[in-house]
Amino acid sequence: MKPFQLTYVAADSILLREALSGWGISKRTLASVKYSGGRILVNGKEVTVRHVLEKDDAVTVIFPNEERGEGLIAEEGPLKVVYEDEALLIIDKPPVQNTIPSREHPTGSLANIVAKYFEDQGIPATLHIATRLDRDTSGLVCIAKNRHIHHMLSMQQQEKKMKRRYQALVHGQLEKTELVITEPIGRKSTSIIEREVRQDGQFAETQVQVLRHFDGYSHVKLQLNTGRTHQIRVHLSHIGHPLLGDDLYGGKRDLIARQALHCGELELIHPTTGKLLSFASPLNGDMAKLL
Incomplete structure (x- = not known):
């Protein structure tokens, strides 16, 4: 399975560690890259974070593949995909379905079904749900396909950039x-x-x-x-x-x-392209009927 990777271009001469921080790569993510099988390349050559970048250097961060936790069982099930790319998965969740397994409902959750979807698609990631909904609540759920992407989405939420x-x-x-x-x-x-x-x-x-x-x-x-x-x-x-x-x-x-x-509406800035993304979901049948 091909690992997730991102490429950045240095705007000026700067220590690689500082540049990575400026690009939003957290210390935790950097540690996973260093110690769990990831790599950092500058102009195609592997380097350490002590490397000094020059202007226009191409920095490629290859993130380690992630393993699904043993407690999450992959299950077949319906999945309404609203949007997908290498970083994000937006799902329209039906009512009366857990977002993640619980003691009362250990199977059949959105997480169980997405885990199977990731498995079938060869996506080397565990589950990172950025916007969780209660069991009875229907509508849009944002899922990150990588720990770094999840971190970037969390920062957006803290900064109130995600609506x-x-x-x-x-x-x-x-x-x-x-x-x-x-x-x-x-x-x-x-x-x-x-x-x-x-x-x-x-x-x-x-x-x-x-x-x-x-x-x-x-x-x-x-x-x-x-x-x-x-x-x-x-x-x-x-x-x-x-x-x-x-x-x-x-x-x-x-x-x-x-x-x-x-x-019914989700608005966010794509964590890698910087583009504004907007998604919409129509009301579920039971609510629409009351209108």
Whole structure:
């Protein structure tokens, strides 16, 4: 299996180690290149990170092949691929499917199926899921095919350069057509699963836009400015408008059998080309029916 590799061009005379850092290669990734079978070439010749680059030198980083963890079982299953190249895989996940295996659902997850897909395609990588969705949430999921790419995507998320927009159906009718919920979220002291708004929690911010009111519920669009566990579900429940179907956070299942939440838009900067990529996913059938 051909290893993943990237080539850069030196803009000036600089120590190779410093240049690699400037290109976004983390110390952890560099260590894996050095000690796990990777290589660094300058103008086709292998060098160490102490090498001094000259302007216009071509630096090729050959990343080591990655092995899938023994705990992740590769399984056949349907996979809706929205976009794929040597660095990224964008999947449209159906509702009622785990993103990764859990104790309650050890098989059938998106990760299990992607592992088999990687195996069949000869992709020498373990699984790096950059944007995870809850089991009941449908929509776009971004997967990196390499540890370095995952690191670059994580940096984008920290710098708020990656945008995820959701559509949801919530109980009641919101008074304002647009609002920003800025409330810290932490683990609920009486549960290992639930989160809640609490002052000692992590900063969390969600933008909400009302699209339409219905009899007893509303159709809203949301943008995550942070990525806390259960963030949308907790924030909407906190303001008194829980998701339809989200019985964990106060929603009722009389109209829909799962939390009515869909990741419909994903926007990111490609980690190797620098191009802006935008993806969209239509609402799943159960949510569309309620509209």
